[in-house]
Amino acid sequence: xxxxxxxxxxxxxxxxxxxxxxxxxxxxxxxxxxxxxxxxxxxxxxxxxxxxxxxxxxxxxxxxxxxxxxxxxxxxxxxxxxxxxxxxxxxxxxxxxxxxxxxxxxxxxxxxxxxxxxxxxxxxxxxxxxxxxxxxxxxxxxxxxxxxxxxxxxxxxxxxxxxxxxxxxxxxxxxxxxxxxxxxxxxxxxxxxxxxxxxxxxxxxxxxxxxxxxxxxxxxxxxxxxxxxxxxxxxxxxxxxxxxxxxxxxxxxxxxxxxxxxxxxxxxxxxxxxxxxxxxxxxxxxxxxxxxxxxxxxxxxxxxxxxxxxxxxxxxxxxxxxxxxxxxxxxxxxxxxxxxxxxxxxxxxxxxxxxx
Amino acid sequence: xxxxxxxxxxxxxxxxxxxxxxxxxxxxxxxxxxxxxxxxxxxxxxxxxxxxxxxxxxxxxxxxxxxxxxxxxxxxxxxxxxxxxxxxxxxxxxxxxxxxxxxxxxxxxxxxxxxxxxxxxxxxxxxxxxxxxxxxxxxxxxxxxxxxxxxxxxxxxxxxxxxxxxxxxxxxxxxxxxxxxxxxxxxxxxxxxxxxxxxxxxxxxxxxxxxxxxxxxxxxxxxxxxxxxxxxxxxxxxxxxxxxxxxxxxxxxxxxxxxxxxxxxxxxxxxxxxxxxxxxxxxxxxxxxxxxxxxxxxxxxxxxxxxxxxxxxxxxxxxxxxxxxxxxxxxxxxxxxxxxxxxxxxxxxxxxxxxx
DNA sequence: CTTTAGCACTCGGGGAAAACGAGTGCTAAC
DNA sequence: GTTAGCACTCGTTTTCCCCGAGTGCTAAAG
Numbered sequence: 001x002x003x004x005x006x007x008x009x010x011x012x013x014x015x016x017x018x019x020x021x022x023x024x025x026x027x028x029x030x031x032x033x034x035x036x037x038x039x040x041x042x043x044x045x046x047x048x049x050x051x052x053x054x055x056x057x058x059x060x061x062x063x064x065x066x067x068x069x070x071x072x073x074x075x076x077x078x079x080x081x082x083x084x085x086x087x088x089x090x091x092x093x094x095x096x097x098x099x100x101x102x103x104x105x106x107x108x109x110x111x112x113x114x115x116x117x118x119x120x121x122x123x124x125x126x127x128x129x130x131x132x133x134x135x136x137x138x139x140x141x142x143x144x145x146x147x148x149x150x151x152x153x154x155x156x157x158x159x160x161x162x163x164x165x166x167x168x169x170x171x172x173x174x175x176x177x178x179x180x181x182x183x184x185x186x187x188x189x190x191x192x193x194x195x196x197x198x199x200x201x202x203x204x205x206x207x208x209x210x211x212x213x214x215x216x217x218x219x220x221x222x223x224x225x226x227x228x229x230x231x232x233x234x235x236x237x238x239x240x241x242x243x244x245x246x247x248x249x250x251x252x253x254x255x256x257x258x259x260x261x262x263x264x265x266x267x268x269x270x271x272x273x274x275x276x277x278x279x280x281x282x283x284x285x286x287x288x289x290x291x292x293x294x295x296x297x298x299x300x301x302x303x304x305x306x307x308x309x310x311x312x313x314x315x316x317x318x319x320x321x322x323x324x325x326x327x328x329x330x331x332x333x334x335x336x337x338x339x340x341x342x343x344x345x346x347x348x349x350x351x352x353x354x355x356x
Numbered sequence: 357x358x359x360x361x362x363x364x365x366x367x368x369x370x371x372x373x374x375x376x377x378x379x380x381x382x383x384x385x386x387x388x389x390x391x392x393x394x395x396x397x398x399x400x401x402x403x404x405x406x407x408x409x410x411x412x413x414x415x416x417x418x419x420x421x422x423x424x425x426x427x428x429x430x431x432x433x434x435x436x437x438x439x440x441x442x443x444x445x446x447x448x449x450x451x452x453x454x455x456x457x458x459x460x461x462x463x464x465x466x467x468x469x470x471x472x473x474x475x476x477x478x479x480x481x482x483x484x485x486x487x488x489x490x491x492x493x494x495x496x497x498x499x500x501x502x503x504x505x506x507x508x509x510x511x512x513x514x515x516x517x518x519x520x521x522x523x524x525x526x527x528x529x530x531x532x533x534x535x536x537x538x539x540x541x542x543x544x545x546x547x548x549x550x551x552x553x554x555x556x557x558x559x560x561x562x563x564x565x566x567x568x569x570x571x572x573x574x575x576x577x578x579x580x581x582x583x584x585x586x587x588x589x590x591x592x593x594x595x596x597x598x599x600x601x602x603x604x605x606x607x608x609x610x611x612x613x614x615x616x617x618x619x620x621x622x623x624x625x626x627x628x629x630x631x632x633x634x635x636x637x638x639x640x641x642x643x644x645x646x647x648x649x650x651x652x653x654x655x656x657x658x659x660x661x662x663x664x665x666x667x668x669x670x671x672x673x674x675x676x677x678x679x680x681x682x683x684x685x686x687x688x689x690x691x692x693x694x695x696x697x698x699x700x701x702x703x704x705x706x707x708x709x710x711x712x
Numbered sequence: 713c714t715t716t717a718g719c720a721c722t723c724g725g726g727g728a729a730a731a732c733g734a735g736t737g738c739t740a741a742c
Numbered sequence: 743g744t745t746a747g748c749a750c751t752c753g754t755t756t757t758c759c760c761c762g763a764g765t766g767c768t769a770a771a772g
Contacts (some may be wrong), residue, residue, distance in 0.1 A: 068722085070764050722763105723763090733752100
């Protein structure tokens, strides 16, 4: 009796593959176990009895499962994996679809965050599954250049260009009146001692220069530096935004409010442990292949795209293991390409400064 | 037979009020129709039969309803309204709660949008209902001041201070090489002709000055103006962000996936027709009092707070008519006060420039 | 050795019927 | 005006049974 584990010796004939494919695609469409008769009808030529024999083999190989005796078969995670790797035919996007993607990427390139979250909503409503998006850079962000613009004697504008060429600015209210003539000195100081270093270092260095300048100037300096380090820290922290969690409720597997709630909570709360593609443009994780327990019964398709030359963006799609992998993969990579194009077009091509 | 409409002549005795209050609070807690026996137990002194007589009266007055003959009573919208107006005792926040509110408002005052959406999440997870937040200003936004900072010969930074004292900036890539000496001219031009007017006017005026300046300067000017008008338009458009839709799923009235999905869709999609408090700090809308059809079966509690001296922020809480009005109201106004404090502390107190 | 028809068997889903029980309205006595 | 008593209502829960899709096995046919 070698019921232990899966049979490796059985051959996966061509016909078995065909059958597997039919089962999976049927199940993806209907969410109902697929019976031998339906398969026979779709395949033609062979009778349901033959199919049944093959099905039994496929179950033994661990590619299919049967919920109970006398029900049809459903794919196992292993089955999906095989399907995704070998059987699934790469879909081409229709013109309509391409059109729709481009349409939803007609975004004004204002704030990055906003672009991201808008894109997230678009993806989700186009793919009909919940999505998550985030961006992250490899290098840690630093300031590249400062400016102070006088407004009146009690306020001025601080402008900081960051190492990724984004610019941040804010109005500063001054506790003390500052001589406007002093501003250039301060700017020079900032551009000498506070550029190309991490936010933490900035705060440290503040102490060093404390005694070199007059107190009321120092106050302004410290306001500026504290603004700058906060802004840098915030910009470099990778925030994950999710969208379209409600799509779950349309799926039969999440009609149960508790299940839906559980997954939604995980999606909106977990700011960390959502899958990222280690490399390559796209990654598909099926059921138990996920590390997070909360995702053991779900599949994730995640793609990445480039922003500038340091940052990478990330779009993930979450759904039941019975996910329409072919369509999702096609549309998602369409989106990812769109995003690359979007950012490539308007963002920071050149770069010349050296680092410390 | 005067079954038509509600009986206005019946008197709402003190005991009736007490009973109504018990019914409502019980129902809010349990989501189950409340029976005469339970009420009697809680009131003491009187028997369930007496209560039954009173209940019949309350039903006739339109303050209670009964789902079917042999079930307990549940409050009608009218009943809730009476409860909210007269019967409900204003809750005081516990120390714990106050603490928790302050805790979650320990936000770095970076970008307004981000603060808002973080606060939204906090409110939602504290109150356990979905929330929506938005901000809006009465006056239309315009630019108050421009600056251009040279970076290299192909790029410069545009800085714009807006009429609400917020500052926006971005790096501009120039199609044509521009003589740096020309920048001050351009800045003067901007500060003369493009301040204190609406984004639309800005684009119009661009045409007017087209012939007064050399072409390559005009290119830069038009890039700047287009950035500015976009940024202004975007900042003044009132965006609504929602949070915590998942909380719905915990409520018995939304265990039905379709109902939940419907309301969630409304919340996330409708960028317009969510209730706003016409004036006063807080407003409670019960069931059919809502204008949107989608909200006819839900209640909304909405509060507002001040940002600077022109803008107003808005927090709304959405839930079933069986909402814990007392708690929600207390916590929500706690939050609103917190927000006012938060913005009052760090934002734009003075202002002196005159408008056009 | 593979395919197919035939057949008994399994088991979950669906629906009717029954049992249950919380709660009511009414009546009559206090 | 209040209360005990009681028959009645009606939604919920439980039980039970039937149906049928789908199976595995066997034996015959290719």
